[in-house]
Amino acid sequence: MSTGAASPAELAVRFEAEAALVADRAAFEQLRLAWTGRKKGILRAMLAGMKEVAPQNRREYGQAVHQLKVAVEGGLEALGERLSAQEKADARQAATLDVTLPGRRPRLGSLHPVTVVNRDIEAIFAEMGYSVAEGPEVENDYHNFEALNFPRDHPARDTQDTFFVEGGALLRTHTSPVQIRTMLARAEPPIRIICPGRVYRNDNDLRHSPMFHQIEGLAIGEGLTVGDLKGTLETFIQRLFSADTGVRLRPSFFPFTEPSAEVDITCPFCAGSGESLDGGEPCGVCSATGWMEILGSGMVDPRVLAECGIDPEIYTGFAFGLGVDRVAMIRYGIPNIRMLFDNDERLLRQVQS
Ligand code: PHE
Numbered sequence: 530m531s532t533g534a535a536s537p538a539e540l541a542v543r544f545e546a547e548a549a550l551v552a553d554r555a556a557f558e559q560l561r562l563a564w565t566g567r568k569k570g571i572l573r574a575m576l577a578g579m580k581e582v583a584p585q586n587r588r589e590y591g592q593a594v595h596q597l598k599v600a601v602e603g604g605l606e607a608l609g610e611r612l613s614a615q616e617k618a619d620a621r622q623a624a625t626l627d628v629t630l631p632g633r634r635p636r637l638g639s640l641h642p643v644t645v646v647n648r649d650i651e652a653i654f655a656e657m658g659y660s661v662a663e664g665p666e667v668e669n670d671y672h673n674f675e676a677l678n679f680p681r682d683h684p685a686r687d688t689q690d691t692f693f694v695e696g697g698a699l700l701r702t703h704t705s706p707v708q709i710r711t712m713l714a715r716a717e718p719p720i721r722i723i724c725p726g727r728v729y730r731n732d733n734d735l736r737h738s739p740m741f742h743q744i745e746g747l748a749i750g751e752g753l754t755v756g757d758l759k760g761t762l763e764t765f766i767q768r769l770f771s772a773d774t775g776v777r778l779r780p781s782f783f784p785f786t787e788p789s790a791e792v793d794i795t796c797p798f799c800a801g802s803g804e805s806l807d808g809g810e811p812c813g814v815c816s817a818t819g820w821m822e823i824l825g826s827g828m829v830d831p832r833v834l835a836e837c838g839i840d841p842e843i844y845t846g847f848a849f850g851l852g853v854d855r856v857a858m859i860r861y862g863i864p865n866i867r868m869l870f871d872n873d874e875r876l877l878r879q880v881q882s
Pocket of ligand 1: 705826827
């Protein structure tokens with residue numbers, strides 16, 4: 530910055546004016562450089578101007594420049610302190626909590642569809658006097674197959690697409706081993722349990738995932754019949770879906786039940802008609818059959834009872850295995866089982882518990 534022909538006294542006034550305009554650190558640094566910079570500062574220029582001054586005036590000029598220097602340095606120091614104080618106050622202000630601001634509402638999570646369905650099913654069976662039992666997901670051949678009357682090398686084992694674990698263990702292919710564990714652990718009927726849990730099969734398409742969820746049910750007592758099985762399942766299904774849901778039992782085969790039945794319900798999307806409710810198109814959800822399979826069931830095979838120390842001459846029982854993911858897909862209209870396990874928040878958020 531040039532000094533022009535300004536006198537030290539005029540410059541002191543100019544400094545005051547410029548200092549008064551400084552509002553932040555950056556402006557302060559500019560001012561400081563302009564006045565006290567070693568190479569181009571105004572004070573420097575004034576001192577250098579000494580040689581232009583006539584010798585008899587030099588003493589007076591020197592004193593005036595010195596006064597200017599003292600004024601500028603003092604002014605800068607005061608200004609710097611003021612800025613520091615201002616900065617501290619600003620930081621304090623920023624850190625204070627304004628309790629008058631409206632609160633931020635934390636977003637609530639939602640339960641997974643499978644969890645919701647599991648809880649509903651557990652609640653229905655709890656009212657019917659069933660308790661919940663659990664078992665390990667890494668099982669052995671005895672509980673998963675042998676005690677359930679799957680003979681070694683029997684082709685029925687192939688239907689289970691088993692994952693084996695090193696050392697001879699396996700991932701349970703169904704929740705039925707929990708039946709065995711429960712009967713072995715407390716052989717005194719009556720027994721009424723349901724066993725929810727993950728099961729694993731080497732299977733992967735729109736309707737099958739390598740991990741899925743089942744709920745096993747087991748009732749053992751004196752004189753239980755197929756009628757009890759059917760009545761229990763009908764009551765359960767009509768409470769889970771709706772009172773007008775149709776239920777049918779189809780003959781089937783499981784090594785651990787005799788007789789065995791697969792259980793279908795009327796398709797909730799076309800109310801069992803096989804035709805979409807609006808346009809009379811074939812219902813895509815049940816492939817126009819009007820029915821959907823959701824359960825395997827049967828009367829517990831006497832050999833299984835005997836294996837678990839329960840006298841089949843005195844006791845009978847029924848068992849069922851339900852696909853929980855299938856129920857969740859039906860209830861929430863989810864077309865692909867993998868969507869249940871993608872953890873896409875948009876799907877999960879739609880489920881009201
Ligand atoms: N465990 C059978 C399965 O997963 C289902 C089932 C359970 C069938 C109980 C009958 C009785 O295929």
